[in-house]
Amino acid sequence: MGKSIASRFENIDIIASVLRAVIINDDELTLEMDFCLEEDHPEYETPGEGEECCFHPGLLKFAGISKLSLERAEGAASSSRRFAIQSFNIEGTKFDMACEWGTIHLQARSIRVLTE
Known part of the structure; x- marks a missing residue:
């Protein structure tokens, strides 16, 4: 049996x-x-000097999307490499996130969390 989204x-x-x-x-x-x-994460490493977090690359993959709304924030720099997250919510097949990039709202058949 697969893990729940929250446990991922x-x-x-x-x-x-x-x-x-x-x-x-x-x-x-x-x-x-x-x-x-x-x-407590198995991939955790002590952050280097001047770093606040142990950052680890990963992906959120959504497939079978039935509803999608992407709203790019005004003034979001296309040259920016990292966008801070303000809110994040997954409930069943629904996903909502607000960040410096903008807002994302969707409903998908499949939501996967992958770490590299």
Whole structure:
């Protein structure tokens, strides 16, 4: 049996994590992330000098999207490499996130959390 979505974020501080990129392909949406790992996460390493978090690259992949709303924030610099997250919510097949990049609202058949 697969893990619940909530358990896949165990020991990840999602609000301290950052969005790196939004990629849209057909009925899929991929969010490239730098996840902020907490000390109890198996991949955790002590942050280096001047770093606030143990960042670890990962992906949020949404497939079978039935509803999608992307609203790019005015003034969101296209040259920015990392976008801070203000709110993040997954309930069943629904996902909502607000960040410096903008807002993302969707409903998808499949939501996967992948770490590299």
